[in-house]
Amino acid sequence: MNTQRLALLSILTAVCLGLQLLPRPMNLEFTSVISFVTGMVFGSFFGALLGGSVMLANGFLSPYGFAGVVLPFQITGMALIGVAGGLYSKTATDKMSAGRFGEVMILGAFLTLAYDVVTNVGTAVYLAPSLPFPEALIVALVMGAIPSAMHVAWNFFLFGAVTVPLVNAMQKTLVRRL
Amino acid sequence: MSIQRRTMLFVILGLTVWSAAATLTAAYYYSQYVETRRTFQELKSLVIDVNVLMNYGNDTQDWHNETVIAGSTAFEALLTVTKNVEYQTTAYGVFVTSIDGVKNVAETLTSGRAWLWYYWNATASKWTDMLKAADAYILRPNDSITWRYESYSYSF
Numbered sequence: 001m002n003t004q005r006l007a008l009l010s011i012l013t014a015v016c017l018g019l020q021l022l023p024r025p026m027n028l029e030f031t032s033v034i035s036f037v038t039g040m041v042f043g044s045f046f047g048a049l050l051g052g053s054v055m056l057a058n059g060f061l062s063p064y065g066f067a068g069v070v071l072p073f074q075i076t077g078m079a080l081i082g083v084a085g086g087l088y089s090k091t092a093t094d095k096m097s098a099g100r101f102g103e104v105m106i107l108g109a110f111l112t113l114a115y116d117v118v119t120n121v122g123t124a125v126y127l128a129p130s131l132p133f134p135e136a137l138i139v140a141l142v143m144g145a146i147p148s149a150m151h152v153a154w155n156f157f158l159f160g161a162v163t164v165p166l167v168n169a170m171q172k173t174l175v176r177r178l
Numbered sequence: 179m180s181i182q183r184r185t186m187l188f189v190i191l192g193l194t195v196w197s198a199a200a201t202l203t204a205a206y207y208y209s210q211y212v213e214t215r216r217t218f219q220e221l222k223s224l225v226i227d228v229n230v231l232m233n234y235g236n237d238t239q240d241w242h243n244e245t246v247i248a249g250s251t252a253f254e255a256l257l258t259v260t261k262n263v264e265y266q267t268t269a270y271g272v273f274v275t276s277i278d279g280v281k282n283v284a285e286t287l288t289s290g291r292a293w294l295w296y297y298w299n300a301t302a303s304k305w306t307d308m309l310k311a312a313d314a315y316i317l318r319p320n321d322s323i324t325w326r327y328e329s330y331s332y333s334f
Contacts, residue, residue, distance in 0.1 A: 091184075106192040113195050145206035149199050 004174060005042065012038055013050055020058050027151035031055070032081045032112060033162050039085020040163075041170050047082025054078065073122030077115035084111050101160050108159025109152045116148040117141070224248050226319040230259050234280055235291065235327035252295055252323050253312035271311020280327050289331035298322035
């Protein structure tokens with residue numbers, strides 16, 4: 001990794017962490033789209049690393065308090081989004097065109113849902129001492145349905161609005177500097 | 179991957195998200211419905227229906243069908259009908275002095291017009307004086323009471 005790429009990755013991490021720790025409505029977040037874009041530009045490993053490390057810091061510094069037992073699930077879920085970004089960039093061989101807007105919107109919604117399911121498994125683990133695990137999982141999924149629907153809708157539009165222009169701008173910057 | 183297969187893949191992904199989100203949302207609202215229904219049933223056992231007849235002594239009579247918390251008194255039933263009530267608290271219980279601006283009047287030492295309350299005695303089919311303050315009578319389900327502004331007189 002050269003200096004320019006390292007600098008860009010550092011800026012992305014700083015911006016992502018800053019936005020994540022900003023007081024904001026729950027589930028309206030930018031970390032997943034930044035992890036996804038980082039995965040697309042820098043590869044799955046760095047996408048996962050950024051997403052996972054931001055969620056690790058968030059677990060301790062979040063304005064909502066310590067994440068507790070859900071933290072490893074948040075890290076895993078966000079890392080998966082970063083990995084998905086890297087995998088998606090391999091299938092999108094051409095320049096990110098307008099035709100990709102729809103794809104990233106759907107992918108954003110799908111990955112957000114997957115993230116919410118993973119974190120709800122964490123919530124089920126938290127509830128498990130007082131409920132059988134399958135029941136705890138159903139309770140966690142059902143009780144989290146409305147926040148999850150808002151989260152999915154938010155990322156559906158955010159991925160659509162941000163991913164294509166951001167990836168194009170980052171790739172252009174890296175190519176120019178190189 | 180051909181364009182058709184790629185499009186199909188994303189359509190399937192989109193439909194998966196849609197169906198999962200719709201299922202979870204439906205399950206959430208169903209759970210809320212069940213919870214609300216259970217709460218309603220619990221609360222229903224905590225409330226009773228009572229009838230309150232307001233008689234202002236000028237041919238104005240109003241029936242009010244009220245729902246009150248079980249254990250409420252005749253005085254509390256009055257307060258559900260109108261908040262415009264003035265009263266004095268005495269050793270025997272509350273004594274209502276005014277309802278909706280209609281005040282008790284002492285015309286002589288032993289007579290006047292005042293707000294009195296009666297209980298409907300279904301067995302005798304008549305309004306009955308309970309001989310106790312309104313806040314000392316605990317209402318039962320479907321009780322009927324009346325508050326009347328009427329003349330009174332005492333003789334010694």
